[in-house]
Amino acid sequence: MSGTAGLPREVRAYAEELVRRTRAVCGPRLVSVFAVGSLALGDYRHGRSDIDVTVVVDRSLPGRALSELAGVLAHPGLACPAAGLELVVYPADAVGRPSGRAGYLMDLNTGPSLPERVSYDAEEASAFWYVLDRSVARQAGLPLFGAPVRDVIAAPGRGDVLTALRASVREHAEGDGHVGDNRVLNGCRSVVWCRTGRWVAKRRAGEVVAASEARFRPLIRSASRSFELPRESAPALPVGDVREFLAWVAGRVDEAAGPCQGASGTG
Structure with missing residues (x-):
């Protein structure tokens, strides 16, 4: 419908x-x-x-x-x-x-x-x-x-999605113009996809990762609170903490890739 x-x-x-x-x-x-x-x-x-x-x-x-x-x-x-x-x-x-x-x-x-x-x-x-x-x-x-x-739309292959997730994590770690909370919550969503093969809402992804990763829990909860605010009002998150978290996310994506790592996917 x-x-x-x-x-x-x-x-x-x-x-x-x-x-x-x-x-x-x-x-x-x-x-x-x-x-x-x-x-x-x-x-x-x-x-x-x-x-x-x-x-x-x-x-x-x-x-x-x-x-x-x-x-x-x-x-x-x-x-x-x-x-x-x-x-x-x-x-x-x-x-x-x-x-x-x-x-x-x-x-x-x-x-x-x-x-x-x-x-x-x-x-x-x-x-x-x-x-x-x-x-x-x-x-x-x-x-x-x-x-x-x-x-109408075919699902991209798993190898292509993992390649895209690697690039997404790199962009959120190094690129300009991204709000800190979005960097963190997009990272959480990437981790949940690697674990389950399903996309979930950013805030839900944050809850899932915060529940299992105690060392990142304060950062993720801060990102979730910030995400409730307009972009212009979002507080800055600690740059070093965000960088460390996204490095951890990149590792989880690489682990999920396994034998697919380095594959070109379906092109």
Whole structure:
């Protein structure tokens, strides 16, 4: 069943308009629209979380339609009620098979707290973001329009997900622009996936890892409290503690990889 009824009330009207505009631009070449990320995992925090959306289209969609879509969805023309909109458009033939590539036709970031960005070249992007998003989508994507997720998106292979997790942990350890609590809770979610093969909400992942890893419990609990606040109000976490924790997370990902370590996955 497609629709916005399963979304938090703060974003329903926005999601309905987003789908309406996407259908108007893409017409019969639109296959599906899914809510992914925190919306799919039941951990959306209004004022903190982004709205993550996956759009799947027939590859025959003209390039000019992609640029038109970016224009009609850009904030503030379509005012985003969340921290931002992260919307990725994929061709159906690419996401219908397992892949470790970025593989998108368009990647749009827009909104009050996100730097405006649109890309039409998947080769310029780090693939891990997209592999992880598709893995979450396959497990939990909420259909807003069109065919159900399991008919549209193939699950990335385990080797590809582990490769993506390594890159994600490295980015959260070394990259700029990440809030400290998000670095820690994303690390927790990576550990839970390595243990279970399932994606869970960040705060739930924090609870699981804090329960089993006493030495990191104070840091994780601080991250969970910080995650309740808007991004602009989030307190800084101790840099050395975050770095140590993420080094530990990287070790857990490498352990999970086992014989897959160094494999290229399904490509």
